[in-house]
Amino acid sequence: MDQADTVRTPASWVVVGLDNGGTCNNATVLDATGQFLVSHLVENPSRVLDGPESAVEQLAAAFTGILELTSTPHSLVRAVGLDTPGPASAHGVISSKGATNFNQVSWHGFDIRGALEARLGLPVIYNNDANAAALYAHHRHFGTAALEKSSVSAIVGTGLGGGVVENGKVIRGAAGMAGELGHVQIPLHGVLEDGQPVPVCNCGFEGDVESIASLTGIKKNLLPYWLTRFPDHPLAAEPVDKAAKMLRGFGEKDDPLAVAVFSQQARAIGKLFTIAANFTDPDAYFLGGGVVEAAPHFRQWFLNTVRESTQLRDEQAHAATFALVPDLDMAGARGAAVAALDAVAGGSR
Numbered sequence: 001m002d003q004a005d006t007v008r009t010p011a012s013w014v015v016v017g018l019d020n021g022g023t024c025n026n027a028t029v030l031d032a033t034g035q036f037l038v039s040h041l042v043e044n045p046s047r048v049l050d051g052p053e054s055a056v057e058q059l060a061a062a063f064t065g066i067l068e069l070t071s072t073p074h075s076l077v078r079a080v081g082l083d084t085p086g087p088a089s090a091h092g093v094i095s096s097k098g099a100t101n102f103n104q105v106s107w108h109g110f111d112i113r114g115a116l117e118a119r120l121g122l123p124v125i126y127n128n129d130a131n132a133a134a135l136y137a138h139h140r141h142f143g144t145a146a147l148e149k150s151s152v153s154a155i156v157g158t159g160l161g162g163g164v165v166e167n168g169k170v171i172r173g174a175a176g177m178a179g180e181l182g183h184v185q186i187p188l189h190g191v192l193e194d195g196q197p198v199p200v201c202n203c204g205f206e207g208d209v210e211s212i213a214s215l216t217g218i219k220k221n222l223l224p225y226w227l228t229r230f231p232d233h234p235l236a237a238e239p240v241d242k243a244a245k246m247l248r249g250f251g252e253k254d255d256p257l258a259v260a261v262f263s264q265q266a267r268a269i270g271k272l273f274t275i276a277a278n279f280t281d282p283d284a285y286f287l288g289g290g291v292v293e294a295a296p297h298f299r300q301w302f303l304n305t306v307r308e309s310t311q312l313r314d315e316q317a318h319a320a321t322f323a324l325v326p327d328l329d330m331a332g333a334r335g336a337a338v339a340a341l342d343a344v345a346g347g348s349r
């Protein structure tokens with residue numbers, strides 16, 4: 001609200017960013033000069049469980065609501081950025097097999113980008129949520145130098161989302177599947193304990209990053225193993241779903257089991273970043289997800305462990321930065337808006 005009365009010239013224009021999640025949409029407005037007109041989280045229910053029609057209406061409501069909140073005339077909006085959880089195509093068609101948030105049959109193969117574009121009558125630019133967060137982290141970190149810089153982001157959540165940004169733009173790939181860093185298989189030496197079973201991912205791969213560095217990885221792989229090493233741990237008495245979610249609280253209190261689990265996650269991400277160092281040699285490595293919301297000493301320890309586990313050459317170590325993704329609850333909507341702004345600005349060059 002504090003920025004709502006920013007003075008705008010009549011010639012200025014804006015884009016809207018809409019972040020679609022399992023329970024809520026989050027909306028923002030970004031003006032042509034790169035200023036966000038919303039400084040806090042603005043949410044409405046996403047109703048994705050009611051099917052695509054309701055969900056598109058809720059996104060349209062989020063769009064109207066954020067324009068009202070910022071006193072922005074509809075006529076100033078040039079484009080809308082949209083992000084959703086994956087998997088979806090580069091153009092916002094939900095996977096034909098469905099997805100965690102979109103598991104009803106009516107969602108399978110649904111073109112959410114096209115549907116919102118038709119509903120709003122404005123161009124809609126799509127990114128998956130991890131790519132949007134990666135894009136925001138990149139632009140926020142590098143500011144005016146963003147278009148000359150590269151970065152790799154790992155976002156630890158239910159799964160492990162990623163984003164590869166080169167010269168300020170998300171790398172999409174031929175099939176829209178670039179940056180699926182969770183499913184990169186990593187060397188497990190230095191990550192797993194002797195005798196620890198090789199973790200398996202929901203995608204079918206063994207020993208990929210997500211099988212270790214995600215909430216699902218904790219639940220399916222890491223916690224069941226570590227509870228055999230700490231049989232008297234209080235989490236052994238909890239259902240595994242609940243125990244997995246409680247683990248971060250234990251980590252913040254330096255509980256040995258939790259430290260062992262999160263240390264494995266950090267080392268797995270370090271192995272991933274080592275691969276990235278030899279692939280795109282980025283200017284920055286960003287880390288986001290639940291861990292960013294943890295207590296400061298804990299998230300700093302986690303980031304340091306990732307950094308120590310990333311093997312860089314001396315030249316790279318001097319050139320590269322490691323940082324946490326800021327404003328994570330708004331990163332999706334803001335990244336979606338950055339992509340829309342870039343699409344409009346690029347088109348008018």
Ligand SMILES: [Zn+2]
Nearest residue numbers: 183201203208
């Ligand atoms: Zn996988």
